[in-house]
Structure formats: C-alpha cells, structure tokens
Amino acid sequence: MDILTLILGIAFAVYGAQLLVDGGVAIATRFGIPTLVIGSTVVAFGTSMPEFTVNIQSALAGKTDLALGNILGSNLFNIAAIIGIVALITPLAVSDDSRRKDFPMCLIGAVMIGVAGNQLYLDGIKYHELMLSDGLTFLLFFWIFMRYIYAEAAAGASDHHHASKKAKPEDGSGGLSMGRAGLYIALGLVGLVFGGEFIVDGATGIARSFGLSERVIGLAIVGPGTSVPELVASIVAALKKQVDMVIGNVLGSNILNVFFTLGATALIAPVPLDLSLNTVVLINIGITAALTAYVRFSGRSIGRPVGMLLIVAYVAYLVTAIMA
Numbered sequence: 615m616d617i618l619t620l621i622l623g624i625a626f627a628v629y630g631a632q633l634l635v636d637g638g639v640a641i642a643t644r645f646g647i648p649t650l651v652i653g654s655t656v657v658a659f660g661t662s663m664p665e666f667t668v669n670i671q672s673a674l675a676g677k678t679d680l681a682l683g684n685i686l687g688s689n690l691f692n693i694a695a696i697i698g699i700v701a702l703i704t705p706l707a708v709s710d711d712s713r714r715k716d717f718p719m720c721l722i723g724a725v726m727i728g729v730a731g732n733q734l735y736l737d738g739i740k741y742h743e744l745m746l747s748d749g750l751t752f753l754l755f756f757w758i759f760m761r762y763i764y765a766e767a768a769a770g771a772s773d774h775h776h777a778s779k780k781a782k783p784e785d786g787s788g789g790l791s792m793g794r795a796g797l798y799i800a801l802g803l804v805g806l807v808f809g810g811e812f813i814v815d816g817a818t819g820i821a822r823s824f825g826l827s828e829r830v831i832g833l834a835i836v837g838p839g840t841s842v843p844e845l846v847a848s849i850v851a852a853l854k855k856q857v858d859m860v861i862g863n864v865l866g867s868n869i870l871n872v873f874f875t876l877g878a879t880a881l882i883a884p885v886p887l888d889l890s891l892n893t894v895v896l897i898n899i900g901i902t903a904a905l906t907a908y909v910r911f912s913g914r915s916i917g918r919p920v921g922m923l924l925i926v927a928y929v930a931y932l933v934t935a936i937m938a
Contacts, residue, residue: 616823619815619819620812623808624813626809627813627846630804630846631849634657634660634798634806635657635847635854636854637794637799638656638859639859641656641799648709649856650766651767651862652862653851653860653862657866658866660799660807661841661867662867662870665841666870668684669681669875669878669879670875673885674883676883678885678886679886679888681885682876682886683888684840685727686898691845692841692864693864693902693924694901695841696845697924698922699921700860701918701921704855706852707857711766712862715762716862716869717906717909717910718906719869721906723873724898726755726872727895730748732892741886742886743885744884745880746881749876752874806846809842809843809846851863897931
C-alpha cells in the first residue's frame, strides 16, 4: 500500500504540475503578465499550501513546536535542492527584477527569522519565540512584497500589446481559453497538494518498514516532502522552458513561507525557536546570501556548476542534521 500510495502521489503531482504550468503560461500570455509574476503568486501560493496548512492547524491546536522547523526545512530544500536540481536540467537565467528584489527579499526573510527568534541573545530576554508583534511585522513585509508583485503585473499588462506580438508559446498552452486555463490551474493545484501528501505518506510508511528513526524520517522525508509540489512544478516548468516561472515559484514560496505562513501562525500562537535550530537558521542565511550575491554581482545565469554546489550543500546539511 505504501508503494502504491507513493506511485499515485507522484502521478498526481506530475500531472497536476503540467496542468498548473500550462494554465499559468496561458494566463500570462493572454494578459501580458510576466511568467515570473505568475510563478511568484498563483504557483507559489498553491505549492506553499502544504506548509501553510500544517502550520495553521498546529497553531490552532496550540502545538507550534515544529512550525519553524517545517518552514526552515522547506525553504532550505527550495533554495538549495530545487534550484540545484533544475539548474542541472537547464541553466536558470535570472531577470533584473529577481536580482534586485526577489532574491534580496528572500535574504531579508531568512535573516528576520534569526533576528525575531533570538531575543535571548539580542535583547537579553529569557525566551526565544516569534510573538504577535513579529507576526504583524512579517505580514507587513508580505504586504510590501504583494505591492511589488502588483506593480510588476500592472507594468507587464500595460505593455501587453507589445508583448503579445513577441509571445509565441512553445507548448501550445497560450492558446487555451481563460476558462480552461483557470480550470487547469485549479486542477493542477489540487493534484500537486494531494500528490505531495500521498508522496510523504507513502515514503514515510516505506521508511518505517526499514526501521528508520522518526528524526531521520522528519528531516529527510517529511520536511522536504512539503516542498514536493514546488519541486515537481519547477521541473515541469524547466522542461517546458518556462525558466522565469521556476525562479518565481521557488523565491515566491520562500517569501510566502516566512512572511505569510509564519506571520499568520504567530498571530494565532507564539512560535518557539528551539535554539538547536539556530544552526539551520545560519545555514539558510548562508546559502541564501551566497546565491543572492552570485546572481547580483556575477550577472550570470545559475548553471550546472552552481547547481551541483547547491545540491552538495543541501546533502551536507542533511547528513549533518541527521547525524547530530
């Protein structure tokens, strides 16, 4: 049953991702909206639903101990493993907007987790958690990000006549009607979310049958498992040559995870920062900062060498975390 669940989850996720990318490209082409914006909003919101659902349900039950670890594990997988894997498939060209805004916003989110959760060291206060005031601050940053996305979408739409002359979708998805494109997006998101849950459930069952510990299962399967929708959507987008959607999906998901999901969680209940997680916080900041500096100052795309380095860094983190 576990193997069947895993196979079913992969099928749901892959087919859902294809529908989601085709629908997103069709809407982007129809309205002249950059695919980066579609990736940062529609795709990122949809693929971030597992993290959001897990955290909000935990907060409502008054159990937020794992909320921060869930977000950190997911964001590290996104920024290192997903970008690394996709870069091995095709070089990821990074737009000027991503260099100047999206990557720095990701870095700000990574740093803010460390700052907001370490009152013990920074303020001398004898607790370390994200509180209501932190949640409000995070949500204000989320509002700033959404304002930027809206402005970018409006700018793209205003140039729609010019853009539509150049747009020639390679996979035929741009010819979809708006109703069909909307249906594709909705069905794609459902397939990704349920597919991700099936993959986690199936892989967890198989791991338990081999006698792996709960710690290893949590770090190596459940944590990355909530990012399966982002991974599958990004690989499918890369294969369809929609590179901007990959960058938008990964960066948008990381930004949403911190500013929206953690912000909303902290409004409901305080989110403790287990001090042992500070190592993961620093690793997340380090990898995000290195990648942000690379795309900002090199002016190059993210190619196979960088992709391989990112994968090695993620595997090293995972091994270190499991062995700790």
